[in-house]
Amino acid sequence: MxxxxxxxxxxxxxxxxxxxxxxxxxxxxxxxxxxxxxxxxxxxxxxxxxxxxxxxxxxxxxxxxxxxxxxxxxxxxxxxxxxxxxxxxxxxxxxxxxxxxxxxxxxxxxxxxxxxxxxxxxxxxxxxxxxxxxxxxxxxEIEAEKNKAELALYKAQINPHFLFNTLNTLYALVLSGSDKTESAFVKFSDILRYMYSQSGSELIPAERELEYIRQYVDLQKLRLNSHTKVDLNIEITNRQVLIPPMILITFVENAFKYGTSSDTDCIIHIFISLNEERLLMKTENDIMRRCEEGECGIGIENCRKRLDLLYPGRYTLQTGEVNGRYNTFLTIQLR
Incomplete structure (x- = not known):
């Protein structure tokens, strides 16, 4: 036209x-x-x-x-x-x-x-x-369609990974006969509802994504005992800032997957700061288990590819082990 x-x-x-x-x-x-x-x-x-x-x-x-x-x-x-x-x-x-x-x-x-x-x-x-x-x-147009297809593929790869981990959590609660099982299923249903409601969205209000992170952390806490402490700190100045859905969950998942223990004291720190111009995320956790060969870095690599497509040249992602603790540092320039 x-x-x-x-x-x-x-x-x-x-x-x-x-x-x-x-x-x-x-x-x-x-x-x-x-x-x-x-x-x-x-x-x-x-x-x-x-x-x-x-x-x-x-x-x-x-x-x-x-x-x-x-x-x-x-x-x-x-x-x-x-x-x-x-x-x-x-x-x-x-x-x-x-x-x-x-x-x-x-x-x-x-x-x-x-x-x-x-x-x-x-x-x-x-x-x-x-x-x-x-x-x-x-x-x-061809490049945009290619990027759109790749983003859909990466999101599809993230969701099954999350579901597998969460089902393991629910299975453990059922086997142990925990009184937290009902609460866990309620949170799990809320998380599933969120995942399906935003599946076709490219950007969503930050409030919804961060609430999803909180629910996920609460769900993980239900299966943890007193040996694992979780410190979640979220600072947000504008709840309606638009961000991509499911862009942060991989780092949170990895912290719980490799940084929790039922018999050794350990701690997970998760810090998220968001304003209209920048998104900052830091995670730090003790390394309680190592990834098996062939599974290391798949989720993070998918996130990196999504970030390359969504924010080329506008993000920084650093991951690595320091003194027996695993750290991630992510910043995204939203504007």
Missing amino acids: RNNRISLYIDLLFCLVIIPLVIMLLPVDRWITTNTAFLFTLVAYVYILYFVYRKVCLPKLFMRKKYFSIAFILTILIAVTELLTYFPIPAERITDDVRQMAARMSLRTQTIWFFFLVVTGFSLAIELTFELFRQILSRQ
């Missing part, structure tokens, strides 16, 4: 401004009285030539390698232009002065070819610009 509007504006600019200005360079006052038919024929030829170029779009034909069609069209247009140079001179303008007649014919020929070159150059420049613009838009 926008391209059609721009094209219309360019056509109006050429037809109502540029061509009339160029025509004014001609001896219009003299030609309109002495050579009226030729003047109107020339003006009609210029406009027809312009719209023929706009219709056939030579750059598009060139991109499609239709060289024969291009050669055929240019041959026809050049032939018509050449025929126009033989437009008859009015009888009353014919004189015996050969030099004067040659000068008139030369001026007419130069004028015709001048308009041909002006219209051809302007039309080709405009069509080439539009074709390049269309090519860029097409590539951007």
Whole structure:
């Protein structure tokens, strides 16, 4: 729609401004009285030539390698232009002065070819610009669809990972006959409801995502004993700031997956700070178990790929072990 509007504006600019200005360079006052038919024929030829170029779009034909069609069209247009140079001179303008007649014919020929070159150059420049613009838009659309498909894949990979861990938690509570089992199932149903409600959303209010984090932490606390302490600290200045769903949960999951113990004292620190311009997340946990070969870093790598697509060049993600504790540090420039 926008391209059609721009094209219309360019056509109006050429037809109502540029061509009339160029025509004014001609001896219009003299030609309109002495050579009226030729003047109107020339003006009609210029406009027809312009719209023929706009219709056939030579750059598009060139991109499609239709060289024969291009050669055929240019041959026809050049032939018509050449025929126009033989437009008859009015009888009353014919004189015996050969030099004067040659000068008139030369001026007419130069004028015709001048308009041909002006219209051809302007039309080709405009069509080439539009074709390049269309090519860029097409590539951007393809890249956007590719990114969208990749994001959907990464989100699909995150959700089963979460479900597997949570079902393990519920299974452990059921086996132990804990009185926290009912509460755990209620929280689990709330979490599932959230996951399905935001599955098609690219951005959601931060309040919903952070509440999801709180519910997840509470659910994990139900299966933990006094040996594991969890410190969750969330600072948020604007609850309606939009952030991607499920972008933080992997780091929280990993902290509980590798940083909890039922017989050794350990602690998990989770800090999240959010304002309108920046999201900051830090996690720190004791390393109570090591990941098995083949499973290390899959969730974090998926998150990194999502961040590359969503915030290219606008995020920092650092992970690693320091003095027996695992740390993650994530910052995202939202604006």
